[in-house]
Amino acid sequence: MNERAKLETKASPHVALFATCLVNAMRPSIGFAAVQLLEQAGCRVDVPMGQTCCGQPALNSGDQEGTRQIARRNIKMLEPFDHVVVPSGSCAATIKVHYPELFAHDPAWLKRAQNLAARTHELLSYLTDIRGWAPEGVHLEKTATYHDSCSGLRELGVKKQPRKLLAGVENLTMRPLAGEETCCGFGGTFCVKYPAISNAIVDEKAAAVEATGADLLLGGDLGCLLNMAGKLHRRGAKVQVYHAAEVLAGMGDEPAIGGDA
Amino acid sequence: MTAAFSARVDAALASPTLKLAIDRTTGTARSKRAAAMAAWPEFNIARDLGRDIKDHVIENLEHYLVTFEKNAIASGAKVHWAETGAQACAIVVDICRKANAKSVTRAKSMLGEEIGLPHALEEAGIERVETDLAEHIIQLAGDPPSHIVWPALHKTREQVAELFRTHHRDPGALASVEAMVGSARRQLREKFMAADVGISGANFLVADTGAVCTVTNEGNAELTTTPPRVHIVTAGIEKLVPSTAHAMAMLRLLVRSATGAELTQYTTFHCGPKQAGDLDGPEEFHIVLVDAGRTRMLAEGLADMLRCIRCGACLNHCVVYRQIGGHAYGATYPGPMGAVLTPSLSGLEAAQDLPRACTLNGQCQEVCPVAIPLPTLLRGWREKAWQQGFEPATVRWAVALWRFLILRPALYAAASAIGLRLMPLFSRNGWISRLPLAGGWTAHRDMPSPTGGTFLAQYKRRMKK
Ligand code: SF4
Numbered sequence: 001m002n003e004r005a006k007l008e009t010k011a012s013p014h015v016a017l018f019a020t021c022l023v024n025a026m027r028p029s030i031g032f033a034a035v036q037l038l039e040q041a042g043c044r045v046d047v048p049m050g051q052t053c054c055g056q057p058a059l060n061s062g063d064q065e066g067t068r069q070i071a072r073r074n075i076k077m078l079e080p081f082d083h084v085v086v087p088s089g090s091c092a093a094t095i096k097v098h099y100p101e102l103f104a105h106d107p108a109w110l111k112r113a114q115n116l117a118a119r120t121h122e123l124l125s126y127l128t129d130i131r132g133w134a135p136e137g138v139h140l141e142k143t144a145t146y147h148d149s150c151s152g153l154r155e156l157g158v159k160k161q162p163r164k165l166l167a168g169v170e171n172l173t174m175r176p177l178a179g180e181e182t183c184c185g186f187g188g189t190f191c192v193k194y195p196a197i198s199n200a201i202v203d204e205k206a207a208a209v210e211a212t213g214a215d216l217l218l219g220g221d222l223g224c225l226l227n228m229a230g231k232l233h234r235r236g237a238k239v240q241v242y243h244a245a246e247v248l249a250g251m252g253d254e255p256a257i258g259g260d261a
Numbered sequence: 262m263t264a265a266f267s268a269r270v271d272a273a274l275a276s277p278t279l280k281l282a283i284d285r286t287t288g289t290a291r292s293k294r295a296a297a298m299a300a301w302p303e304f305n306i307a308r309d310l311g312r313d314i315k316d317h318v319i320e321n322l323e324h325y326l327v328t329f330e331k332n333a334i335a336s337g338a339k340v341h342w343a344e345t346g347a348q349a350c351a352i353v354v355d356i357c358r359k360a361n362a363k364s365v366t367r368a369k370s371m372l373g374e375e376i377g378l379p380h381a382l383e384e385a386g387i388e389r390v391e392t393d394l395a396e397h398i399i400q401l402a403g404d405p406p407s408h409i410v411w412p413a414l415h416k417t418r419e420q421v422a423e424l425f426r427t428h429h430r431d432p433g434a435l436a437s438v439e440a441m442v443g444s445a446r447r448q449l450r451e452k453f454m455a456a457d458v459g460i461s462g463a464n465f466l467v468a469d470t471g472a473v474c475t476v477t478n479e480g481n482a483e484l485t486t487t488p489p490r491v492h493i494v495t496a497g498i499e500k501l502v503p504s505t506a507h508a509m510a511m512l513r514l515l516v517r518s519a520t521g522a523e524l525t526q527y528t529t530f531h532c533g534p535k536q537a538g539d540l541d542g543p544e545e546f547h548i549v550l551v552d553a554g555r556t557r558m559l560a561e562g563l564a565d566m567l568r569c570i571r572c573g574a575c576l577n578h579c580v581v582y583r584q585i586g587g588h589a590y591g592a593t594y595p596g597p598m599g600a601v602l603t604p605s606l607s608g609l610e611a612a613q614d615l616p617r618a619c620t621l622n623g624q625c626q627e628v629c630p631v632a633i634p635l636p637t638l639l640r641g642w643r644e645k646a647w648q649q650g651f652e653p654a655t656v657r658w659a660v661a662l663w664r665f666l667i668l669r670p671a672l673y674a675a676a677s678a679i680g681l682r683l684m685p686l687f688s689r690n691g692w693i694s695r696l697p698l699a700g701g702w703t704a705h706r707d708m709p710s711p712t713g714g715t716f717l718a719q720y721k722r723r724m725k726k
Contacts, residue, residue: 019716021667025677026709028716035720047720050670058660060621061652062643066664073668150622183580187620192701193656194262194618196274199705200584201620230706233692258709259691 013082015043018074018120020091021053022222027257030222033249034087034123041126041133043083050077054086054094060188064102071099075112083130084120087245088221089152090188092122097155122152123245124220128161135168140252145177145214146244147205147228149221153181162220162244169247175212179205186227198227206231209239216252218244229257266614269589279586282417286408287577293521294574294628301517311514312632315568318468318501319559325468325501326550332471336533338546346376349551353378353460353493354385356547360491362387362457368477368485369393370462371409371571372497375593375606376553378460390452392481394445401428407587409594410519410573415586459485459543463496464515464570465508466548472532473548474508476516476525486531492543494531497551499567505530511570514630518572558605566601566638568631575625575635581618590615597625597635604642613651616642674717681711 015038019031031047038045055070074095078084086092096117103109127133146166152158166174185191185201192198205228209217217232217239219225229241240256262270273279298304318325330340343349357365365387367373379400382389391397395413399406401424406412413421422435425444432444465474473494475486486492502508508530516525535542558566576582576596587595592603592612600615616639625635646652652660666673687693688710696703713719 024716025681026711028713028719031716031720047717049717049721051717052667052670052673055667058664060640060643061656061660062640062645062647063660063664064644064647066660070664070667150620150624154623154627181624183620183622183624185580185620187622190618190620192699194270195701195704196270197581197584197618198620200274201580202706204584226709227706230692230702230708233707234694234705255691258707 012042012044014080015045015083015085016078016081017045017047018051018054018078018084018086018091018095019047020086020088020222022226023087024051026226027222027243029251029254030087030243030245033243033245033251034085036249037123037127037133037245038085041131043085043131046081048077054091056090056094057189059094059098059102060190067098068102071095071102071113072109075099075109075116078116078120079112082119083126084116085123085126086120087123087243088223089122089149089156089158090221090223092120093151093155095120122156122158122220124165125152125156125158125161127248128164135165135248137170138168138248138250139170140247141171142215142252143173143175143213144216144218144247145175145209145212146180147177147184147209147217147219147224148181149219149224150181150183152220158220162218165248166218166244169252172247172252175214177212178208184224184228186224188223191227199231202227202231203235206235206237210235210237215240216247216256217241218247220244225257233258262618263611263614265591266589266618269591270585270618273585273589276586278417278420279415280584282415282420283583283586285417286411286414287583290410290520290573290577294518294577295521297517297521297523304517307510307514308630308632311511311570311630312568314502314507314510315499315570315631316564318503319499319564319567322498322501325503326498329466329468329471329501330550332469333533333548334471336471336546337536338471338533338548341547341549343549343551343553346551346553349376349495349549349553350378350381352549353495354381354387356491356493356545357382357385357387357458360457360545362491364388364390364452364456365458365460366390366392366453366456366485366489367396368459368461368475368481369396369412370460370495371406371593372462372495372551372553373460374406376495376551378495390449390456392449392453392479392484393477394442394479394481397445397449398424401425405588405593407595408573408576409571409596409598410576415588453484454488456485456489458491458493459487459489460493460495461485463494463500465502465511466496466500466550467503467505467508467530468501469504470530470532472505472530474512474528474530476512476528478520478526480527483527483529486529486543487541489543491545491547492531492534493547493549495549495551497553497555499555499569515570515572518574518628518630554606561605562641563601563605563638565633566598568633569598569602570631571598572630574628574630575633578624578628580620580622580624597639598633601633601635601638601642604645609642609645609649610651613642613646616640616646674715677715678718681714684708685710685712
């Protein structure tokens with residue numbers, strides 16, 4: 001068995017939760033939900049206090065050197081852990097896909113970046129694919145729909161995992177969302193650099209969410225969720241928005257993003 | 262955002278009909294493509310093959326150019342070389358003049374648009390008759406194309422009927438699409454037949470036969486290539502494929518990706534002028550091979566982009582294109598492929614918004630039949646724009662300040678705490694609808710008011726208990 005497979009089957013891996021800057025500032029409950037789920041899945045969880053951001057805003061602005069500085073810092077900080085788990089597809093993809101690209105011409109750092117990439121996972125896929133965890137005794141008498149955030153979907157292949165997990169929540173009825181794989185228009189800095197275009201996109205998304213008639217909109221990436229929640233609220237919709245991890249951790253009847261509509 | 266781009270976007274978003282027109286055409290294209298892909302489980306294999314064919318040709322470009330030229334000449338064609346778009350236009354105009362052409366028919370060609378051929382013909386006083394219905398529509402409207410497959414996609418049926426009513430001799434009732442086509446046919450048919458020269462583009466140049474392959478749904482390429490005495494093909498050098506079999510492999514990818522059909526109505530391999538015993542065909546057959554920046558793209562690290570077969574799938578699936586349409590891009594090529602090509606063709610400074618006005622959601626790459634990593638190429642332009650200092654000073658300053666804090670967790674925590682304490686001051690019932698420095702967000706959507714401090718601070722407190 002190779003090193004990596006050994007780690008993955010380890011009964012109680014030492015996991016760093018990389019909460020992401022948005023969860024840290026805007027929605028701490030996702031961080032707590034993640035800790036709880038990881039512990040239920042048998043992990044020894046640590047939240048490194050020196051964590052800030054994965055560097056995506058710099059990366060997407062084209063500031064490669066700036067992103068490398070941030071990446072080196074994160075690589076060092078996250079080296080002691082068996083696994084690094086991130087409750088966001090786009091931040092996980094930044095570490096997993098883009099850190100190694102950044103060091104393509106720096107063999108020493110490339111190795112460290114690749115090593116971290118191999119140990120880094122998006123939360124929902126980690127719970128199912130690596131830990132084989134499933135919710136037990138979680139109830140929520142609601143209807144919900146799911147938006148696939150683009151980075152998680154296309155860079156990491158997160159698609160079936162959240163649906164599989166949510167299917168294990170008792171009394172939760174899932175409704176299909178038309179255009180569930182279509183971008184919500186968040187795009188990180190895009191939404192403030194090109195607000196009019198972003199608005200037109202998210203308006204269409206919000207209309208599609210409302211058309212499902214579901215009580216809840218769930219997803220796996222807080223940036224997109226904030227974008228859609230903010231638009232739904234501006235439109236006067238009653239749909240409540242949560243990260244899927246919150247529902248899985250039994251927090252689906254606590255206040256939604258932005259509180260009660 | 263540059264003022265020019267901003268103005269074009271605002272105009273597009275303010276149009277009462279544009280979105281409807283875009284949704285009608287791209288919506289049909291998306292659902293038909295999806296159906297075609299569902300019925301084609303080998304798509305991924307075909308796509309890898311398509312990618313490899315094009316990569317192979319681009320890696321051996323010189324060999325295939327020389328082979329194509331040799332075989333085209335052997336078939337009786339005249340081959341011309343143009344390094345720039347202006348040279349290509351001059352060659353075409355010169356051939357028209359030598360043929361004493363007063364009018365030319367033209368079949369839609371994106372390369373023709375790229376190099377400004379319609380304008381060059383006009384300047385030379387040569388009447389240009391468009392055989393593609395959509396090209397005819399935008400010629401009447403005086404518009405540039407807004408999509409690479411459906412140039413008049415920005416016009417609704419109703420607007421087209423209005424145009425025909427104004428411009429056609431015998432428009433009739435124009436109650437249906439068929440009636441509109443009939444009106445155009447009555448208007449143009451004689452002109453098609455009377456033209457001295459026909460100009461078309463090429464979808465593929467087949468190296469081992471010297472043939473030029475065109476695909477259309479209206480048979481209009483045939484109308485420009487068969488009746489006139491002289492036929493001119495203008496083609497970018499990246500259109501080469503080694504053989505007819507390779508062209509067929511590419512055709513499957515092209516047509517299914519563009520329209521969801523298995524084949525277009527008309528697929529023709531044109532090979533040389535009319536020979537003794539042929540029933541029809543042009544007496545002169547010219548092929549103008551155009552570089553116009555393609556070899557420079559190779560040097561710029563855009564070799565992947567030279568695989569593009571202009572199917573339009575990336576436009577149809579792009580959330581940005583679907584909101585702002587083609588004209589907002591301010592260039593010949595819109596959508597994701599245009600956002601990659603335009604900075605190379607027109608300069609990065611003027612086109613800097615195009616690679617940035619993208620959410621990097623990756624759907625374009627997912628649907629691209631030749632697996633072009635469009636988001637990666639767009640990121641590449643962003644890096645160049647950053648290095649060359651095109652990002653506005655406010656953005657550079659904000660990113661620098663943010664990075665300074667990100668690298669210093671204690672300062673970052675303090676700054677976050679202050680921010681989080683200030684934000685609720687702007688909130689009502691848990692939501693913020695106006696926030697200083699966040700106008701781009703709150704102009705269009707609300708922001709949930711954060712509560713209880715950062716996750717890290719709260720977690721630390723809990724752990725101490
Ligand atoms: S980039 Fe790909 S999807 Fe877009 S037009 Fe070219 S071949 Fe088609």
